[in-house]
Amino acid sequence: MSEGAQFQQVSPVRLYQRIVEQIEQAIVRGDLKPGQRLPSERELVTQFGASRPTVREALRVLESNGLVRSRPGDPNGPEILPFSSAGLTKEMTRLVQFDNMSMAELISFRMILDGSASLLAARLRTEEELSSMERTLAAMSDAIEAGYGQFSKADVAFHEAVARAGRNSLIEVCNQVVRGAVLSLISDKVAHARNSTALMRESLHHHQEVLEAIRVRDGLAAARISRRNLYDYYAGYVPENEQGLLLALLDDEET
Amino acid sequence: MSEGAQFQQVSPVRLYQRIVEQIEQAIVRGDLKPGQRLPSERELVTQFGASRPTVREALRVLESNGLVRSRPGDPNGPEILPFSSAGLTKEMTRLVQFDNMSMAELISFRMILDGSASLLAARLRTEEELSSMERTLAAMSDAIEAGYGQFSKADVAFHEAVARAGRNSLIEVCNQVVRGAVLSLISDKVAHARNSTALMRESLHHHQEVLEAIRVRDGLAAARISRRNLYDYYAGYVPENEQGLLLALLDDEET
DNA sequence: CGCCATGACTGGCCTGACCAGTAAACTCAC
């Protein structure tokens, strides 16, 4: 056939990229495990046969990708870091910042993620995970007096516990990012308004409802309630003409 | 209170990081738009007051993050690139390779996203959007003879049309990313298997079912069907002991 | 035995240089 020979786009490969690739693959292959150390820059220079600036460019790229960390003066050399979703979070944040998304879109996405997390948690949770969620909820209750900062932290912990029970860390990562984006957009308005004890109590109550649905393993209810909770929270920040986008996620309540 | 003063972890900020931040923010702010050029390295050296190796480290990081591209000899300087989700895909693939994330998780996430997109589309679509979806579906049908490559492209177009009707680009981007990550992980197995006409016909049929639900504005059905379609597609690639994670998203069919 | 100075490392940063590209300016024949 005429498209039998598919040629790939060629691009000059920089030296530093070859180094990045080699180290990256060594990590993926497991030859280099978290906690282990890379040879010193000067040692790498001799091993790769490149100059120090080139080796350093490679290390800076790896560092910015969260794979290694260099500390000045450390005689053991750069450290291989444990895998983390920090890179994903960074990229995700960039995505949200770039395509400056509408408020409605962000919140709609949160409703989807949170709802799905609750649904999965209700169906997959173990007893241990349930009690873990209960503990974080208790912490939220305790944190009400401590102010919004503490309360918010406990809130995140609860959602993390739910996500863990749902066995899907992607949901949690995305949720965290979107949550951060939303907050950065309305932080000024929220920081003070949310400090009210009444609002925190209401929020706590909403979370309790979700947890109750998770307890009785009613996935659909858990999802429905957490979507509605988010809507109640944030709908006020969404322009009227965009509210329909959020309501579309709610009106399955009659089923 | 004793924890009134919350100190943040400090970490020495490298010079190259400051440069990365400045350029990154200039792009996010919109001061630098895709297609525009950065000053030459030597010019940046004078502007930032850093040495060339340092400036280059910053550029390499930006380059590896897909924000700029340097071509040797280009008198216009490094180019600002349009945003792309390639970095996101890379990060996600990496996470799966590092075994921090399972295949089941990726597919579960796709089921959630795709289902939500279909639900939103069913409820928010206009007539124009409906016929747009119908056109892409017709294109899929035509592409069956042209092989999996064409078919897959038409497939993506359909999902894009659905996402557009759902008015949530975050869903679409995330879906694209996860889709890419999944494919890059099973591409070897899939490339040949999926080339079968029978499988493509079946896929087409599944898409038609979703579209029908969108046509009659039955959001829940649209969501349910597209989740099940994905399950049927990919369940085979998920280890048995993780299948439960996917099934948890399906067994709301009795409602 | 505990403490502290020392020295041999580390990474962070800089200077200055060479090379191979690129493309625009420039030439020059037509």
Place this chain on the structure above:
DNA sequence: GTGAGTTTACTGGTCAGGCCAGTCATGGCG
């Protein structure tokens, strides 16, 4: 004038070598 080819002034890629401030293990000192 216009087109082709050539020059030139840049670009980024890479290197060698050097200085500094930090870290840590060593070993001598009290």
